Amino acid sequence: MTTKELARLATQVENGAALPADLPVGEGLIVGITGPPGAGKSTLVDALTAEFRAHGKRIAIVAVDPSSRSTGGAILGDRIRMQRHHADEGVFIRSMATRGAAGGLARTSMALSHLFRGAGFDFVFVETVGVGQDEVDIAAHADVTVVVLVPGMGDDVQAIKAGVMEIADIFAINKADRRGAEQTEREIEAMLSLGTAHVPIFRTVATSGTGVAELAEALAGRKRREWRPDAEWAIDHLGIAVRSLDEALPFYEVQLGMPAAARETVEHEKVRVAMIPVGASRIELLEPLDDDSPIAKFLAKRGPGLHHVALRVSDLNAVAARLRDSGARLIGEPRQGAGGHTYVFVHPGSAGGVLWELIRI
Ligand code: CO
Numbered sequence: 001m002t003t004k005e006l007a008r009l010a011t012q013v014e015n016g017a018a019l020p021a022d023l024p025v026g027e028g029l030i031v032g033i034t035g036p037p038g039a040g041k042s043t044l045v046d047a048l049t050a051e052f053r054a055h056g057k058r059i060a061i062v063a064v065d066p067s068s069r070s071t072g073g074a075i076l077g078d079r080i081r082m083q084r085h086h087a088d089e090g091v092f093i094r095s096m097a098t099r100g101a102a103g104g105l106a107r108t109s110m111a112l113s114h115l116f117r118g119a120g121f122d123f124v125f126v127e128t129v130g131v132g133q134d135e136v137d138i139a140a141h142a143d144v145t146v147v148v149l150v151p152g153m154g155d156d157v158q159a160i161k162a163g164v165m166e167i168a169d170i171f172a173i174n175k176a177d178r179r180g181a182e183q184t185e186r187e188i189e190a191m192l193s194l195g196t197a198h199v200p201i202f203r204t205v206a207t208s209g210t211g212v213a214e215l216a217e218a219l220a221g222r223k224r225r226e227w228r229p230d231a232e233w234a235i236d237h238l239g240i241a242v243r244s245l246d247e248a249l250p251f252y253e254v255q256l257g258m259p260a261a262a263r264e265t266v267e268h269e270k271v272r273v274a275m276i277p278v279g280a281s282r283i284e285l286l287e288p289l290d291d292d293s294p295i296a297k298f299l300a301k302r303g304p305g306l307h308h309v310a311l312r313v314s315d316l317n318a319v320a321a322r323l324r325d326s327g328a329r330l331i332g333e334p335r336q337g338a339g340g341h342t343y344v345f346v347h348p349g350s351a352g353g354v355l356w357e358l359i360r361i
Contacts, residue, residue: 007092025117
């Protein structure tokens with residue numbers, strides 16, 4: 001894949017397109033780099049990039065700015081950075097400086113990092129700007145997450161959102177030549193002693209390269225995140241296409257004695273839905289709102305009957321990314337349903353002829 005082709009694909013993915021079905025999974029490591037503004041994350045990523053390039057590794061960088069507040073700084077920094085690596089085919093940089101990415105920044109940044117890993121990059125850095133929920137979501141899906149802090153933060157170490165501290169696989173105290181590096185390290189250690197996992201702490205000075213080789217070595221020793229479905233998975237519901245809820249419901253409500261718990265209209269799917277609880281599971285009856293509805297098309301082609309099976313998963317985004325990684329075709333992207341749940345459909349062509357809905361309640 002040429003750089004030009006990759007750039008074009010990246011733009012399509014940013015605009016909501018699925019990853020190419022024939023994209024290899026790739027061998028690279030997705031590294032989340034997060035921490036408060038001013039910690040020198042970009043400089044540290046640049047220093048790591050130089051270190052890995054010296055060892056012939058190919059590097060992709062996804063720079064994510066979830067806020068609308070910072071524009072000038074991030075973009076200016078990116079320009080300087082892009083100029084520096086401009087002639088280097090072994091470095092690919094994509095920055096997302098605005099909101100409005102189709103399906104959310106976490107999804108888009110992870111889809112991009114899977115694209116780059118699939119394109120053969122050895123390390124994909126996903127660098128965020130702040131410490132909000134977006135950053136936590138993004139970093140939580142990386143193989144390894146480095147939380148970058150700086151000395152002299154004082155009580156700020158505690159003030160940094162707990163979520164950010166919890167996702168750390170590695171801490172880097174950057175600008176460690178400043179006063180207070182030891183104290184910051186003690187503060188992190190004190191905080192870590194409350195948990196069980198061993199999280200290494202590195203001191204770096206990204207501008208001079210001090211400690212960068214050690215951090216790079218630690219990253220190189222990391223493995224891709226293990227994947228396993230967990231015990232919370234369950235069949236959530238069966239989706240059944242009907243011509244009319246009023247005609248279909250008496251079988252369930254009267255003949256079987258299973259009352260529907262709720263009826264609702266889902267405008268964007270163009271369906272009217274009746275949910276019938278069955279133990280821990282449910283039956284979802286789907287009536288088309290109009291002829292354009294996917295359910296209307298299903299009825300015209302196949303007649304009434306079983307339309308999809310919904311699998312409840314605990315981490316929908318990770319499951320969706322995993323499926324995409326392995327070449328499965330998702331229909332659209334995970335989206336918000338009427339009841340506040342998130343869902344996405346897997347194309348029957350990728351799933352043995354069954355339309356699977358993945359759902360997170
Ligand atoms: Co459903």
